[in-house]
Amino acid sequence: MMRGCSSRAKQNQDRAVCMTNCPTLIVTVGLPARGKTYISKKLTRYLNWIGVPTREFNVGQYRREFVKIYKSFEFFRPDNEEGLKIRRQCASAALNDVRQYLTEEGGQVAVFDATNTTRERRETIIQFAEQNGFKVFFVESVCEDPDVIQENIVQVKLGSPDYTNCNTEEAVEDFMKRIKCYENSYETLDEVLDRDLSYIKIMDVGQRYLVNRVLDHIQSRIVYYLMNIHITPRSIYLCRHGESELNVKGRIGGDSGLTPRGKEFAKKLSQFIQAQSISDLKVWTSQMKRTIQTAEALSVPYEQWKVLNEIDAGVCEEMMYEEIQDHYPLEFALRDQDKYRYRYPKGESYEDLVQRLEPVIMELERQENVLVICHQAVMRCLLAYFLDKTAEELPYLKCPLHTVLKLTPVAYGCKVESISLNVDAVNTHRERPENVNIHRTTEDALQTVPAHL
């Protein structure tokens, strides 16, 4: 849980005062194809999801914008003066943008994604951070397993803009030579020489970690997260409970059981899961009847999580939207104005939901194949994490009943397959209406309410 306030650093000659909530600069370290960008993007996605404004700055991107056409590994040769000059300029440009983001644009964390393989380069960055009052945390990835490196190249390098005009063999050969350019000058983070730095060294894709001088809460959370992610191929299946009695009545929340169609869905879900032939599938539900009843039909062990319970609508529990408009027109409008942060009286907001779902996400990262049977608002939050959706988009993500989303991590993101199990259900998705003004008419307020009995 990230809590508000960030106080900005005061400029004091060449060294800004670093206060408790001063911004953090995460700096990746490692040879090419060691997963730095994968880690940067994933970490950025996670931090943004839990509410910490974070952005990544990939120096390779800056280089591509500058150099326009990538010719070959020769650009990266340590004796290529022109290349070195350009690369230094790109790093500086990126750091300038980092400063802008953290000091003026309200960013809390910046991830500086580059090889940063020499102590000299890292020292430059540390000085930059000191001048600006940023804390620095290094994330080094060390790996010598040729299979892992090969897989990395296949997954993310072959498709890189650098290699659009090469065939696979040419690309792999060039990239291996590119790695070689860095190897001679690589100075790994050293237990003695770098003992005063804050860092985590990730070895062999997470088999082993060295953690040095974790200073604060955010660094502690980052370390915990990085120690829980893995790259073993797997899929996460997300779906809602089968259609419930309150669903068909157009009522939100509550703890009702499945309708006949909902039970039909549960059977189809069981067939679907069996057909998928998933190795060691874990099944998770909430502690509400409708998800439990759905899981029961699968005839496999499942685990109930209270934190997977649907968003608590407080005083609006079990109401129809028409009733909410009738009894709480002001609240109804306020919710439409800021659906992510709006908290039902005596209830929760999507923002609260994300906070309580964080342990679920952490455990999903640890696990392999998992089926999560949950609820509309909960599923939107989980989906937003995997698909990197913003707080604005999250509450309007489409998560229809009787549809399974299969998420498979690929390259730097997530492949999504949407599978409708062909059992009819009411639509429970309410779009943001045009008129969110608190003085709007009932008709305007109820414009987007889906049909129900």
Place this chain on the structure above:
Amino acid sequence: MRGSCHPKNTRDRAVCMTNCPTLIVTVGLPARGKTYISKKLTRYLNWIGVPTKEFNVGQYRRECLKIYKSFEFFRPDNEEGLKIRRECATSALNDVRQYLSVEGGQVAVFDATNTTRERRGTIVKFAEQNGFKVFFVESVCEDPDVIAQNIVQVKLGSPDYLHCNSDEAIEDFMKRIKCYESSYQPLDEVLDRDLSYIKIMDVGRRYLVNRVVDHIQSRIVYYLMNIHITPRSIYLCRHGESDLNIKGRIGGDSGLSARGKEFAKHLRKFIQEQNIKDLKVWTSQMKRTIQTAECLGVPYEQWKSLNEIDAGVCEEMMYEEIQEHYPLEFALRDQDKYRYRYPKGESYEDLVQRLEPVIMELERQENVLVVCHQAVMRCLLAYFLDKTANELPYLNCPLHTVLKLTPVAYGCKVESVYLGVDSVNTHRDRPENVNVQRSTEDALQTVPAHF
């Protein structure tokens, strides 16, 4: 922490299933904080609901040997001593097996030096035979100040040194450490690469983590990486008396009564007098704690997870009304107050789960004042004072009283400071009769007085 299934025995190697028990094994020279870590970790795991027990081999040795003479017992050439120490370790492991396989334990912490690869090999075999996962926790430290402080804090008061003066005790203990040093084989990055472990270096400055295999190990690592031994105090108190408190109503989100505001002023004075360095102040997101903190005139942070337990359908009711409308629920709650969940509300068990991040952050922090609520304060207090789930819901946390908790040796010193402002009593003891058929009179027997 969910469920637990126990391993099936097949010949000499039990199948280790997802939820099979975990054996945590400490490693390190004397005075490196192994027992401190063992006890703290055990306390944390039990609080979050993972049945855990520590097995301190030194204790077994004290029971076997009765009288400790000197460090000579620990000399590597003392055959008699070695024999006894091996027997004690075996005896402790037997009890570990009993606890994990028969008594429903989920985690056992085997607290001993375990400084040789040979000894650790024996333990790994023992675990394999019984279907336990093994996780090593090694503490490495060469800072003489830290070691000296350790000896002063926990060794001088040890039963071993009751009849010595400080200098004698320290001298003997330093020789005891020497006995282990020559045979010490720290966990090695290469030789022990297949083991699961965390190596804690220099009291948490640096960590090496190898092969974390499951959820519980991941949580243990996270916890160990967040604790520290910097001296500090944690202040716990409730909000000032609220309007609903006076009316004998539970829950809700009311403001402070006049006396509650008076308390807030006294709290401000108390805090100033304590002269606490860099005090952090935390509140819930409910009016009564916020109003209390506002009075302190210092920045404070609001945590939703510090909100009072949600009493669901019983929110804002008096106990008399709960008895009238939900007599069955009222009795069920008295039968198992820790696990009982108000309809559409929460249980103490739920509360502990949502407070876990607060505890984790309290561990990271130094001086903190937490202004919270009765049930919440009971949960936090239970963590610091190692109270069981049965005791927790009945801990006394009266209004207008600050509890100052200061870690000392292996536990926590508690100072209770009443700030001299009257308030209602909101503590309802467990009544004698918890039967669902009980009379109203019996049900309301322990309800505290109110308007």
